[in-house]
Amino acid sequence: MPANHLYRANGKLLISGEYLVMDGALALGLPLSLGQSMKVKESSGSEIIWESHLPSGETWFKGKFDLFTFDPIKTSNEATAEFLKSLFEAAVRLNSDFLSKWKKYTVGTYLDFDPEWGLGSSSTLISCLAEWADVDAYDLLQYTMGGSGYDVACAKASGPIFYRVTEEEIEIETAEFAPNFHEQLYFIYLGHKQITAEAIAGYNGSVDAALIDEISSISRAFCDTASLDDFESLIKEHENIVGKVIKQTRIRDQHFSDFWGEIKSLGAWGGDFILVTSDRPMEETKSYFCDRGYDVIYKYSELVLEASSVPSSV
Numbered sequence: 001m002p003a004n005h006l007y008r009a010n011g012k013l014l015i016s017g018e019y020l021v022m023d024g025a026l027a028l029g030l031p032l033s034l035g036q037s038m039k040v041k042e043s044s045g046s047e048i049i050w051e052s053h054l055p056s057g058e059t060w061f062k063g064k065f066d067l068f069t070f071d072p073i074k075t076s077n078e079a080t081a082e083f084l085k086s087l088f089e090a091a092v093r094l095n096s097d098f099l100s101k102w103k104k105y106t107v108g109t110y111l112d113f114d115p116e117w118g119l120g121s122s123s124t125l126i127s128c129l130a131e132w133a134d135v136d137a138y139d140l141l142q143y144t145m146g147g148s149g150y151d152v153a154c155a156k157a158s159g160p161i162f163y164r165v166t167e168e169e170i171e172i173e174t175a176e177f178a179p180n181f182h183e184q185l186y187f188i189y190l191g192h193k194q195i196t197a198e199a200i201a202g203y204n205g206s207v208d209a210a211l212i213d214e215i216s217s218i219s220r221a222f223c224d225t226a227s228l229d230d231f232e233s234l235i236k237e238h239e240n241i242v243g244k245v246i247k248q249t250r251i252r253d254q255h256f257s258d259f260w261g262e263i264k265s266l267g268a269w270g271g272d273f274i275l276v277t278s279d280r281p282m283e284e285t286k287s288y289f290c291d292r293g294y295d296v297i298y299k300y301s302e303l304v305l306e307a308s309s310v311p312s313s314v
Contacts, residue, residue: 003042009127010035010305011112011119012154013187014267015177015275016219016238017163019246021148023207026216027163028175028223031154031305034112036124040132045104047073050084052109060115067099083144087126090143091133098133117189117296118272123151138170159305162219181228182300186276187266188289189296190251207245214241232262232277239264259288 010031017027052061072081115121130137150163160177239250252263261277278285
């Protein structure tokens, strides 16, 4: 009887510590209720058949790979095929038993969100594939995409986390981030997917230790804040620090200077999702952004993971 395996990983959003997490700042990450699942079916043969699916069920990638070299035999997208090949090669380097048996592997991946949204289409894939290959997901990340690894940590987290990278180790701890004003928080897609590797390459590091400590303090303060006003003050402080470090103007000043609440970039600046605060009615808040062409809007409770909401199957 063919063997079947199922894997699942959460999407992610980085609430604080963007860029500076690479230099040891404490970051606050949120796992999402949206993520990616992967089904693997083993049968007789000697190839890897891969199909990737959108939330609508539409197939957005197809590929057939040689089991010995991992070269794509057929593919609907060369760049995606090369990325998958790099994942196979890295996983085998980390575990020589992976894909060592002559079998046909039929793999299906199922995203809960548009891959252009920057919610972790790559990190969730790395997490699922690492589990299938029985390798460390952080090692697989470093052999392929690189990055701080917070997104891989969120992939298996059951709630908000603090994340820090030191020279000796990766530190992960539970973060008690449950704002009592969550109904006044929104996540909005800006329509421009940011490439993590490019954002990292453009960050030169060498940040003063005092700024690292400031960002770390703000990350913890986000969890301790009981009022929306204080939360907004922390957002502004965090944005000003990161803006000076990366020499960019914060997104609120660039495009939303007449907005009544605060706006924070999440992850690489300039695209993907932003965090928005608003003390006005939801309809008025959504109307402000929809009128400017931003119509992918989530309430906090619609996107952030609750442990009871983790799907158990595809």
